[in-house]
Amino acid sequence: MKPSADKDDQRASYFEQLYRDDSDPWLVRQRWYEERKRAILLASLPQRRFRHAYEPGCGNGELTVELARRCNHVLAADLSAQALRLARQRLLDAGCGDHVSLAQHRLPQDWPRILPGEDKFDLIVLSEIAYYLSPEELGRVVEHSIASLAPGGSIVLCHWRAPFAQRIVSTVRVHAAFQDAPGLHRVLRHEETDFLLGIWSNDARSVAQREGFA
Numbered sequence: 724m725k726p727s728a729d730k731d732d733q734r735a736s737y738f739e740q741l742y743r744d745d746s747d748p749w750l751v752r753q754r755w756y757e758e759r760k761r762a763i764l765l766a767s768l769p770q771r772r773f774r775h776a777y778e779p780g781c782g783n784g785e786l787t788v789e790l791a792r793r794c795n796h797v798l799a800a801d802l803s804a805q806a807l808r809l810a811r812q813r814l815l816d817a818g819c820g821d822h823v824s825l826a827q828h829r830l831p832q833d834w835p836r837i838l839p840g841e842d843k844f845d846l847i848v849l850s851e852i853a854y855y856l857s858p859e860e861l862g863r864v865v866e867h868s869i870a871s872l873a874p875g876g877s878i879v880l881c882h883w884r885a886p887f888a889q890r891i892v893s894t895v896r897v898h899a900a901f902q903d904a905p906g907l908h909r910v911l912r913h914e915e916t917d918f919l920l921g922i923w924s925n926d927a928r929s930v931a932q933r934e935g936f937a
């Protein structure tokens with residue numbers, strides 16, 4: 724079921740207010756839990772370098788900075804204008820703003836359109852965002868992800884497992900939607916009590932197979 728425009732606005736104002744009240748509402752800059760989770764995600768990426776990444780729901784840009792160090796270009800986006808201001812400052816402070824574009828996107832409707840001949844994404848990162856989508860919106864995000872993934876590209880999902888008030892779809896259902904999608908192969912699954920990390924690609928080969936020694 725598609726959420727109404729009112730519900731959409733409520734969700735947007737919820738995040739906007741959160742970032743206005745606190746520049747780091749989930750303590751991603753302070754908690755060892757968050758730092759460790761980012762390190763696991765980054766260590767799990769099947770390639771050392773990526774050409775062109777898309778990170779919707781980038782929040783205050785903490786993961787964006789790390790992705791920027793591994794990518795030639797990152798398109799980082801968020802629903803919240805205040806989150807984008809914080810991300811811009813974080814990228815400037817880290818000295819990696821020059822190859823990151825920031826945009827205000829609301830998923831699924833603002834997913835970037837890739838025109839014929841344009842470069843698709845070889846990395847798509849959905850970190851702690853997809854459980855805020857309705858089942859119908861999640862389905863559209865799965866379709867967009869597949870359509871805009873370059874050959875051999877990776878789709879990374881990382882989500883907190885326990886239920887919370889704003890969650891619409893469970894983490895298990897979010898990851899299952901990608902697991903069941905046609906043409907995607909899971910190349911990694913990392914499961915902990917607290918979070919689930921999964922990576923899917925349109926290339927079924929393992930990292931060793933890609934490097935030609937398995």
Ligand SMILES: C[S@@+](CC[C@H](N)C(=O)[O-])C[C@H]1O[C@@H](n2cnc3c(N)ncnc32)[C@H](O)[C@@H]1O
Nearest residue numbers: 738780781782801802803828829830850851855
């Ligand atoms: C929990 S934070 C995650 C931030 C960051 N990705 C991380 O892993 O730390 C969720 C972010 O998703 C954004 N968000 C929520 N729903 C969204 C939507 N439908 N479209 C775009 N961004 C959205 C929020 O504004 C917020 O910045």
